[in-house]
Amino acid sequence: xxxLIESGGGLVQTGGSLRLSCAASGLTLxxxxxxxxxxxxxxxxxxxxxxxxxxxxxxxxxxVRGRFTISRDNNKNTVYLQMNSLKPEDTAVYYCAARPFAIxxxxxxxxxWGQGSQVTVSS
Numbered sequence: 001x002x003x004l005i006e007s008g009g010g011l012v013q014t015g016g017s018l019r020l021s022c023a024a025s026g027l028t029l030x031x032x033x034x035x036x037x038x039x040x041x042x043x044x045x046x047x048x049x050x051x052x053x054x055x056x057x058x059x060x061x062x063x064v065r066g067r068f069t070i071s072r073d074n075n076k077n078t079v080y081l082q083m084n085s086l087k088p089e090d091t092a093v094y095y096c097a098a099r100p101f102a103i104x105x106x107x108x109x110x111x112x113w114g115q116g117s118q119v120t121v122s123s
Contacts, residue, residue, distance in 0.1 A: 002098075004023070004113060005024075006096055006116060010120070013122050017085075021078055024078070029077045032101075035105075036094060037107055038090075038095065038119075041092070049064065051070045067086075095113055098110060
């Protein structure tokens, strides 16, 4: 059974930082591209960042580029999202997702999903 479990969310002030982790079990992470998505209150889920299996290719949404960094440790079966210079508009439930092979920005391309981790940025 595949599980993706996010952790590291919480409440932070504007300008602060958080690091989200996504621990995978039931799959060999090195065979998958990984993505982070988020769902702000009352809005649709949106793409945040993605990374390929070897970390040689990453891609970010314009809204987070330069502030967020996606990374992975295949030995630990874990993916990370380092979030710096946080803004109130970053408030959302953050999800990690896995898909075989190449990176993608569309959520319907991802096969496995975590349950989400709440990030709240206060002004």
